[in-house]
Amino acid sequence: MNYLKGPQRIVCLTEETTELLYNFGEQGRIVGISSFTVRPELARKEKPIISTFLNAKIDKILDLKPDLVIGFSDVQSSIAKELIKKGLNVWISNQRSVNEIKSFIFQLGSLVNAQKNAEDLISEFEKNVLEMSRTINQWEKKPKVYFEEWDDPLICGIHWISELIAFAGGIDIFENFSKGRKAENRIIDDSSLVVKKDPDIILVSWCGKKFKIDKMLSRPDWSNINAVKNNYIYEVDSSIILQPGPASLFDGLKTLHDIFKNWS
Template identity: 25%
Template sequence: MKTLTDQLGNRLSFENTPKRIVSLVPSQTELLYDLGLEAEIVGITKFCVHPFHLKSTKAIVGGTKQVKKEKIAALQPDIIIANKEENTAEMVVELREICPVWVTDIVTIDDSLQMISDFGQLFNRRTEAQKWVDKINFARTDFYQFIAPFPEQKAAYFIWKNPYMAASENTFINEMLRLNKFRNIYEGNPKTPGRYPEIIIQKIRIQGDPDVVFLPSEPYPFKDEDAFEIGRFTHHAKTVFVDGEMFSWYGSRLVKAFAYFKALHQRMAEPVS
């Protein structure tokens, strides 16, 4: 009997190593694959797009907020992998009627490293997990040296439009902004409370007057016209389109993210032609 505790403090017991996995979180599906667990994955969400071929080889059980419980039950999973932010508490309660549900809670890089180590124990992939932990720690240390000479800049990171919404405190995106020496103008701002506050863009200057406004590719795919609209209300801010996966996906994706951030800073430092 193996008993382990997930990141919400829930203790789960297994007589045998789980062999049939349903993953309800895109970045965690990618991690499971990178840990060598492709054969064990039986169900994923429609948003689990990496690696791409899984969408044609695994059962699609719905999205991250709504799933087809009967379809998951038919897969006879030994474990369901969920996340506190990506999936709803109500969904987790319902799915526990099928099998144990392991819930992660990721806000920091260290949370992500803990998740990788947990998966290593849970699925008997300790060696593979440690390799990814080591690679991420090495890349993080290297990035700290790279970013050290860069000055801090004020930033806003939008995640949605209609209404406009931004990432704020206690989010993994905010952790990535801090890592890159971007001070989030909405973090700790009493005028815009919450983790993902709605933003009135006409007030963006008085709410923090950012140096940089990031418009990601997901969850909302921002376009040039959005940058133009936001730009009308900023004083001097540079609008930068970014790969949203690099700021919001955790797990094994972090190795690619550090390399992406280096390229991003170099691109931002180039003079505008």
């Protein structure tokens, strides 16, 4: 690997890295992607699939002779450990906030000599947030929002989702919970807590699992929640809100803002 050019054969264990490299015009460096990759659609047609989120085809990755493997979160630590034992270079990012996502974008761009592209993407996001804030300032009231990332046990949204809710014009009722860096720190032990906080809007994204509204509405006293009474329950596609990259910063943010604007 020519250190001045950066890694030339990258395996992407999660989608955000793939989407960013395509965005930077550096997709030629990608030699393998995750089966969960849907952005951009072209990637699945051009690149071999070598992993899910939890498992990877180690032998297939080795056959691709990557000079760098990039993954995300402690959940992929076992994959990383196995690849490191095989002698590969592995980078596992663990972004949990919007600032950490922006930092990851900048780091990746710098790594592949696309720093300007990364800076432009970050600037575009910040411009969108500023424009939204001008609209939000004209609202009389902001909606209280409950984001449910999992149903059994109840898990509220991760920190970047809480921040996107705020940028989009909402108030996350479990903002403090969202700061827990692991899912177990965001468990809501008692569903009556949601009832007591009485959100105006309920957002649901069960990590790719199909949302069953009847299951939600069967919870004790949830019929008393404003969001339920007024039918402000929305399923948000996991691919645009649970991806710690451009999908959530752009499509996810816009989707949230449109929902909140309709409520206001």
